[in-house]
Amino acid sequence: MTLTENDLALLAEKGISEKKVHDQIETFKEGIPFVQLEKAATVGEGLSKFTEAEESELIQKFDASQSNLSLLKFVPASGAASRMFKALFNFLDAYNPANETLDGYFERTNDKALKAFSEGMTNFVFYDLVKQRIAGKTSSKDEEVYLFVKEMMSEEALNYGFYPKGLLPFHNYGDHTATPFEEHLKEAAVYAKTDDTAELHFTISEQHGDMFNTEFNTVKERVSAATKTSFKVSYSNQKTSTDTIAVDMQNEPFRNSDGSVLFRPGGHGALIENLNEQDADIIFIKNIDNVTVPKFATEVADSKKVLAGVLITVQEKAFAYAKSLDNDELTAQQLDDIKSFLENDLNVRFSDSFSSFSIGEQIEVLKDKINRPIRICGMVKNEGEPGGGPFWINDRKGNISLQIIESAQIDMDKDQQANILKNSTHFNPVDLVCAVRNYKGEKYNLMNFVDVKQGFITGKTKEGRELKALELPGLWNGAMAFWNTIFVEVPSSTFNPVKTVNDLLRPAHQVK
Template identity: 50%
Template sequence: MSFTKKDLDQIKRKGLTVQDVESQIELFKNGIPFTNIAEAATINNGITALDDNLIREATEHFEAHRNEKKLIKFVPASGAATRMFKFLFQFIKEYNPQNESINSYINKNKLRDMSLFLVGLEKLPFYDLVLDHLKSKHIDFSTLSNSEKIWHFAQAMLDENGLNYGNSPKGLLPFHRYRSSHISTAFEEHLYEAALYASVNNKAELHFTISERFKDKFDEEFKRIEEYVESGTGVSFNISFSYQQESTDTIAVTIKDEPFRESDNSLLFRPSGHGALLKNLNALDADIIFVKNIDNVVVKYYKEEVAKYKQVLAGILLKLQAKTFEFLHFLDANNPKEVDFKAIEDFLSEEMSIKISSEYKKYTDYYKIEYLREKLNRPIRICGMVKNEGEPGGGPFWVKNKYSNQSLQIVESAQINLKDKKQKELLKNATHFNPVDLVCGVKNYKGEKFDLEKYVDRNAAFITMKTKTGKDLKALELPGLWNGSMAFWNTIFVEVPIITFNPVKTVNDLLKAPHQIK
């Protein structure tokens, strides 16, 4: 592959090397292998079920040790809210209240989302804000017909000269309306939640990954709510932000796997998905990192329940981590003759859900120790899993590598060969779903930070079809943050109740019970 001097300068400005770009092009040419799932992880086969004793023990362990640890809550929050309002953008584009009634339009087009939005209109957290905006435009909402009301309401919400919610970051949208007339954003709700489980000595640290263009808006929001939230929780907050780094962008190619070029003949690079945030996560210095998406929050009534399970996951992490560290220190301090191999093997298989290679039995004691050390000395993640209720997205599976060794992974359906009947059937057998509810231990037994870049399965990337100026292109997404980017971590799946999973994917999700005041 030959690049011009202009290309080389562009690649360098991106923080990339020619080798990086050539490796990405090779992935396009060779294709990315499908993930080979061996079976779905289920209760007692890769997923731990919680009972009252385990909940109590894990919670007590976390509370006993939390003040010794540095805790951070990590929240991917760079997404705009555009997809939340997809059906409303379509509605504004197509509907004319002068031509037909809103009910006729909904029934004719079988628009269930639109019908639900219409019924729940007054329960939306921003209902009064939209009416105030219309009033400022001298539109008397009360005198409009039902058809005109809904059109003007949607227009005021989404128009660039209106409230412009569709182009706002999801984290800064009004999510909840309380009886005190206080309206909270998803950003604010994460602070309240962090106060319950991610605070040490009445201080909580949160890190948000955002789009750089919205940094000032997030700063303004924190200034607006800081005193209010701190007085309500008794906790002070240290908030930091980072952006997706340009060096994580990937090159786009044509259908023939040649670099895609812009009209000025420059190379086209594209953002590479949430896997790019591994660099942001890797830059944090903490003993425990809680990971949760920006839109997965609840009103205050449910927060204690949600926080309880975060504490449980953190307690499980600390207990397993302590035992892991104990074994590693033991391996360092003793010669092979003094090692209790069975104790470590049982711990790995029974408590860490690690399947030991069939080749292990053939190893000498020296190589057995190295094998066990390598298995133990990895980042650990405890992943909450909820029962599958038909939500799209990834799930917990036992995955088989090219050497037939199996490990627990979070796998997206796009990673699976759905043309393979057996693989498709195994996907259907999934009983649980990934809500992105992670508690991560990213330091080793010597207290040093792991380099998380070393635990990525680079082959777990994604190739997607896109268009640019009417031309087809192939785009490359890096291995997802909780998929291939954490493939070589030690992974523990724990079943958590559905109340812990309350994402806002469409505006109508704000009408569900966990987002409404009782």
């Protein structure tokens, strides 16, 4: 591979080293192997489930500690709303009310998504606004549905498809509507504030910065008054230095029609660099579209407190053991106690040869295993088709560990692997509570705990030509592969994502 002067100038502009490009090219050539699943993590086998009494104790543990902790809520929020409205865009392309009835369209296309949309139209948060904007322009119900959708999606009108998902109206409170951004502020006020201040960090697209600032200025007084909380909000963008090179089918750099090398965003795994720039005792991570209305708020907040209570409990022990490994002359029994803690509390697995190591060697292994970031990951019961979730995996070095694995990482051509996925009991809702400091209070460099071999290679096209693209290891997948991990079952009521516009019709998004 030869890079031109223009290529090198582009690398310099993006902050990407020539070595990184060469490494990515090698990854394309070598391919990324599927992960090797050992078994699904289930209750009692890598996944914890607590009784009501235990949950109450964990909540009390967090509540008692909260005022002495620095807390941060980290919200990936760069997603655009365009995919959420895919069915509506398709409808505008495929339907003309002058030539066809709506029932005729449904019969011709079997468009169940648009049918559900039209039947639930009055329950959408934006119904009154759109209805007012198209008043007097429609002569039939069919035309009303068409113009309603057009008013939502047209660039000359509301242009909802352009918006970042975090700034769309989600919930109708009568006197105002609330965006996911506002709902995250309200939620943080319950479980992610110290004294009277809640701190949040949103990762957003650069072009949406002014929109988020405007939204914060619009809602902060209302939310502060309602929650008796002040808010510190910060933002960051996915770094251009995390873009990955695209290649052609011969694994040579893919070049655009102007001769420039094509780079593509590296996926949400790039956000590990943004997370690495944050520092707090506890960091809550939750996606921008996973919010709910007040009637479910207590259950959601209690669930977060349970996870945080687990983190505080296990971290206290981990810190004490890590300190003793640094400072004390330890007996074989004390080393065995530390090993048992790592195995039973932090799900760490050791090689069969560990017992044959010298005391000094065992201490070094234990130090390595215990001095890592910790993540407590909420997991929801499967209630349909299983997707990514909690699994025990065997990596290429023969190490067994708990990981969050996406279905794309699994070789579905192998029946044994496909069956492990099919029979898994829980999936990943992206509900993490993280600790990123060691017992001395020093922040870990999170980049040291990434498994770079857990990325994805996908096929794409550009300008009618095939290419291969590289996604970095996902933020909660390979980017946290070498963290200490605990999985905990959480209620399904805590998982309310809005992947399509019709999800807003669910009870979790209906205020009344």
